[in-house]
Amino acid sequence: MKFKYLFLLLIIGTGSACTKTDILFKDNTNTADPNITYWDNYTVALSTYKLDTFATTGDSLFVIGTQNDPRFGRINALSFAELTVPTENPLWEQRVTYDSAAILLQPNGNYYGDTTRPFRINAHKLTENIGIDVSASTTYYNPAKTGYDNSLLGSYTGIVYPGRKDTVRIKLADDFGADLFNQIKNKSAVIEDQTTFRNYLKGIALVSDSNYSQAVYQFAAGTGLLRIYYTLRGQYNEKKFLDIGYTASKQYNHLGYNYAGTPLASFNPLKSQLTESSAMDRKALLNNYIPSYIKITFPDILDVKQAYPYVKVIKAALEVRVNKQENTAPFTLPPGLVMYISNLNNEFSSVLLQPGSTDAVQNGNLVINDLEENGTKYTFDITSYINTIIDEGRFSTKSLFLCPYSTGYKTYTSRLVVTDQPNDSDIKLKLYVLGL
Known part of the structure; x- marks a missing residue:
């Protein structure tokens, strides 16, 4: 009928x-x-x-970017993550040398805005821990935000292809990567457990540059969020890498809004x-x-x-x-x-x-x-x-x-x-x- x-x-x-x-x-x-x-x-x-608010914790989803929408206003998205102490140490007592380090993100196909414009992601070190301890019981609601160092840890500038899902690689500063490499290689006290590791490296903030970004993208991370590339020395040198993951319950997103000049102008973002x-x-x-x-x-x-x-x-x-x-x-x-x-x-x-x-x-x-x-x-x-x-x-x-x-x-x-x-x-x- x-x-x-x-x-x-x-x-x-x-x-x-x-x-x-x-x-x-x-x-x-x-x-x-x-x-x-x-x-x-x-x-x-x-x-x-x-x-008024919504939970952004534990989705294993990194939402990053800036979008100016004539009807919805300006949306700015950034992500925070606590890295996990490596459970294995392939560098210990090995003849290895440091090559580089990078943050790896893979688009999951979802986006909001103009994907034809260049996109820039900046990586920063957190200046405070996500949560007061290592427990996984906390839920973070927008607009929660964690402080980060304004100094640039690394960046990526280029076109993101959400349909092709090509991996975005954010090369990190060599002094940062080399120090992290040596801490693991030497089996120092900072990698003893999650508590000591998060005191050494509180986490990572991934922030878009609004001068470039005209879209908000969703990314996923694979086996690791941070990858250290190194060379294993021997009769034949081998190029290898070590992945460092993140704690899903200590990864969340922040979405900021500016409704000025739009039909939403009378709305309070937090109400x-x-x-x-x-x-x-x-x-x-x-x-x-x-x-x-x-x-x-x-x-x-x-x-x-x-x-x-x-x-x-x-x-x-x-x-x-x-x-x-x-x-x-x-x-x-x-x-x-x-x-x-x-x-x-x-x-x-x-x-x-x-x-x-x-x-x-x-x-x-x-x-x-x-x-x-x-x-x-x-x-x-x-x-x-x-x-x-x-x-x-x-x-x-x-x-x-x-x-x-x-x-x-x-x-x-x-x-x-x-x-x-x-x-x-x-x-x-x-x-x-x-x-x-």
Whole structure:
């Protein structure tokens, strides 16, 4: 039945678009049943809901970069990590010489911004420990930040290819690398255990240079974050390396924001806030790096009961049209979105499932159609939800939230701007109502 009604939506005229103050309860369909009424643009109210803080610990994910977004402002991401004392020592009592040292990062394919511009990452030594001890019980929430030395430990400048996932190599200063090499080679007291090692080297900060960076990238580290290259001397010299890992629970990211000059300008970066689109230049904003979600309500939905003693919504489709002017290069569309059902306190209680399913989550079924005006869109079947809030009546406290497919900052980049112009919102509710 789903495809039947979607087909009907394509052949039915759109002349019945309604506004909040003037809803026309009249038959405007081409269906054979005179008891079925169709509205192609029922009243939708949009708001932007921004969270206050979120955990960035233990993801084994390095988020680094700077992005200036005309709608979301400036986002600056940097990462911190505590290195782990080597568990093996292949340098001890060996004829070895130091070659170089580097931080190794591999893009995981996710990014936010312009990847064609040069990118610079600077490495610095931390000036304070991450946490007060070596325990793994602490969770770090944005905007936590650890102090680091302004002196440059090493840097990388070049193009990052997130699709190819080519490793980024940050060459470190020779005096730093050689000293670390000698501490391990000589089996000094600083590598006795994690406590002594973190006192010697508190950790690493990885910071982007905003003069170069126009994108935020996500990186992963393999068996080691820091690699020491050396030569094993013998009849035939061998080039080798030693990897030094990091403590996952002592690795976290910091995301800083500057909303000046954007629709988010009235938001406090450290406070949870809800603002209607009318106060945000008729915009509603979704971004998992902020993170911000789009709240959707239907303030006049109970008015459908005024026309008939018995009312049942037989089809309710929520269309999220992609506004080409607001969602253009270098930004990419999220491949999937989800709808959460919330309570009065904007707390998620459940997720919107496929009709008739007990576990299949709706993802918006993104359709890309650049040949047709407003042809690219996400669509959600919210028939059951609409009938529920009609049945609950004026006591209903439910709302819908349009969110990234995963609500964490660490997934693929989800950025979407929708406009909420009177009579022409990018989010439209299409209703088929049976009235008897």
